[in-house]
Amino acid sequence: MAATQEETFKKLVAHCKEYGFVFPSSEIYDGLGAVYDYGQNGVELKNNIKQYWWNSMTLLHQNIVGIDASIFMHPTVWKASGHVDAFNDPLIDNKDSKKRYRADVLIEDQLGKIEEKIQKEVDKAKKRFGDNFDEAMFRQTNGRVLEYQAKWDALHQRYSQAMNDMNLDELKQIILDEEIVCPISGTRNWTDVRQFNLMFATEMGSTADGAMKIYLRPETAQGIFVNFLNVQKTGRMKIPFGIAQIGKAFRNEIVARQFVFRMREFEQMEMQFFVRPGEEMKWFEYWKQFRLKWHKALGLGDDKYRYHDHEKLAHYANAATDIEFLMPFGFKEVEGIHSRTNFDLSQHAQFSGKKIEYFDPELNQSYTPYVIETSIGVDRMFLSIMCSAYKEEQLEGGDSRVVLSLPPVLAPVKCCVMPLVKKDGLPEKAQEVMNLLKFDFKTSYDEKDSIGKRYRRQDAIGTPFCITVDHDTLVDNCVTVRNRDTMLQERVNIDNLHEMIRKEVDPKELYRKLMD
Numbered sequence: 001m002a003a004t005q006e007e008t009f010k011k012l013v014a015h016c017k018e019y020g021f022v023f024p025s026s027e028i029y030d031g032l033g034a035v036y037d038y039g040q041n042g043v044e045l046k047n048n049i050k051q052y053w054w055n056s057m058t059l060l061h062q063n064i065v066g067i068d069a070s071i072f073m074h075p076t077v078w079k080a081s082g083h084v085d086a087f088n089d090p091l092i093d094n095k096d097s098k099k100r101y102r103a104d105v106l107i108e109d110q111l112g113k114i115e116e117k118i119q120k121e122v123d124k125a126k127k128r129f130g131d132n133f134d135e136a137m138f139r140q141t142n143g144r145v146l147e148y149q150a151k152w153d154a155l156h157q158r159y160s161q162a163m164n165d166m167n168l169d170e171l172k173q174i175i176l177d178e179e180i181v182c183p184i185s186g187t188r189n190w191t192d193v194r195q196f197n198l199m200f201a202t203e204m205g206s207t208a209d210g211a212m213k214i215y216l217r218p219e220t221a222q223g224i225f226v227n228f229l230n231v232q233k234t235g236r237m238k239i240p241f242g243i244a245q246i247g248k249a250f251r252n253e254i255v256a257r258q259f260v261f262r263m264r265e266f267e268q269m270e271m272q273f274f275v276r277p278g279e280e281m282k283w284f285e286y287w288k289q290f291r292l293k294w295h296k297a298l299g300l301g302d303d304k305y306r307y308h309d310h311e312k313l314a315h316y317a318n319a320a321t322d323i324e325f326l327m328p329f330g331f332k333e334v335e336g337i338h339s340r341t342n343f344d345l346s347q348h349a350q351f352s353g354k355k356i357e358y359f360d361p362e363l364n365q366s367y368t369p370y371v372i373e374t375s376i377g378v379d380r381m382f383l384s385i386m387c388s389a390y391k392e393e394q395l396e397g398g399d400s401r402v403v404l405s406l407p408p409v410l411a412p413v414k415c416c417v418m419p420l421v422k423k424d425g426l427p428e429k430a431q432e433v434m435n436l437l438k439f440d441f442k443t444s445y446d447e448k449d450s451i452g453k454r455y456r457r458q459d460a461i462g463t464p465f466c467i468t469v470d471h472d473t474l475v476d477n478c479v480t481v482r483n484r485d486t487m488l489q490e491r492v493n494i495d496n497l498h499e500m501i502r503k504e505v506d507p508k509e510l511y512r513k514l515m516d
């Protein structure tokens with residue numbers, strides 16, 4: 001991360017704590033690694049994200065229904081899914097700093113450094129040539145870029161091969177050959193690379209009865225697969241159809257940093273879409289497009305997203321792509337869209353001994369459906385929104401403010417009602433205004449300090465509207481509405497307030513955009 005970006009990121013983390021968005025878990029005991037609690041504003045933002053996702057799935061698609069499965073599942077589930085044997089990360093320790101890293105992440109960072117060098121050359125040339133710059137041509141012909149690109153290709157090829165074969169010795173050799181150093185100690189004194197299973201285990205039942213080792217689910221998807229027949233039969237669902245779920249997942253991540261980007265306890269929003277064998281690519285494309293549209297509809301900036309197709313496919317997948325978002329530490333995965341074939345249902349059929357098939361009345365035949373999965377982390381989504389919303393602005397007259405330009409639909413508080421002074425009947429009038437709004441919009445009330453200070457407090461949590469009740473209000477039934485982003489103030493009749501706010505914060509407007 002560049003120094004200034006790192007600074008801004010640190011400020012964002014501090015801001016999240018200061019304004020009740022995210023706290024370190026068990027903070028009075030000095031916290032717990034990579035576990036966080038959401039505060040009073042964080043939980044509202046998070047709930048709004050979940051509502052946007054849930055409704056985009058279950059309201060906008062009549063053939064998608066939701067479930068809420070348990071975190072604990074029968075241990076054989078994780079045998080069947082492959083997690084017991086293969087949900088591993090390759091880890092490596094630096095003997096001097098005693099810090100632990102993911103070998104694949106160290107190599108990917110190295111690839112990222114080469115990409116940055118290429119980008120620097122491109123940016124320099126862009127500046128030099130101005131409007132006449134042909135980027136594609138430059139990338140194909142510039143000597144230095146070609147040199148870097150060749151280096152990147154060779155490293156990438158070697159790395160992909162090692163990951164595909166899970167060749168741990170080769171991963172270590174790449175780290176040595178690339179002269180990758182530990183960011184803490186600066187040395188190349190590495191241990192061998194080992195496999196590390198990411199699942200948390202615990203025991204169920206008393207030991208006298210013979211306790212059973214069970215796992216905290218590392219993904220919510222399996223709860224959907226094992227309920228496929230239940231939902232299909234009781235809901236009389238016809239293929240193609242989907243099952244959506246939001247819930248906690250747990251992974252004992254080796255390197256847990258970057259705030260809520262990589263946590264040990266996090267939340268996923270997953271949807272498994274069951275289709276006819278042979279039609280999976282069509283649906284893969286549909287979900288790829290739809291999910292990107294869902295992200296872009298929030299207006300964080302279209303150029304902040306990109307697809308990243310997987311070169312290394314999981315053994316069960318026949319296509320996979322990530323939607324990446326430009327975080328302060330580079331483009332990072334926020335969501336995965338995977339074509340999982342019939343792997344999961346077949347595995348569960350085999351391990352449970354139950355027939356898990358669908359009778360297709362149109363084809364007059366039974367088959368094991370294929371699956372397209374969309375899987376997004378609530379916390380990563382939260383982080384991407386906060387990163388793009390956080391702004392430090394210099395104002396005229398030497399003043400400054402910190403503002404969260406959150407999409408109004410997601411903002412934790414939609415409006416704050418403020419009596420200009422705490423007397424003359426203004427608080428009572430403000431209360432009347434609150435009563436008009438509070439059943440539809442999260443509305444807060446603030447009568448402390450100067451209006452300017454109150455505005456700053458609301459800016460800091462991203463409240464789109466501040467509504468001031470003054471002496472004139474008692475006469476003309478109008479209030480002053482101040483817009484968070486433009487800071488412009490306008491007089492609005494109280495009778496028109498509700499509609500004015502609704503237009504900006506009603507998720508229905510977003511859903512309509514998605515259906516265009």
Ligand code: ATP
Nearest residue numbers: 253261262263266333334335336375376377379380
């Ligand atoms: P990564 O490569 O970053 O570890 P992944 O490819 O293992 O992620 P998936 O298994 O595809 O992730 O999980 C789906 C989504 O769940 C991710 O896109 C991400 O948003 C979220 N997610 C996964 N692991 C974590 C984590 N440790 N903390 C927060 N969110 C996570």
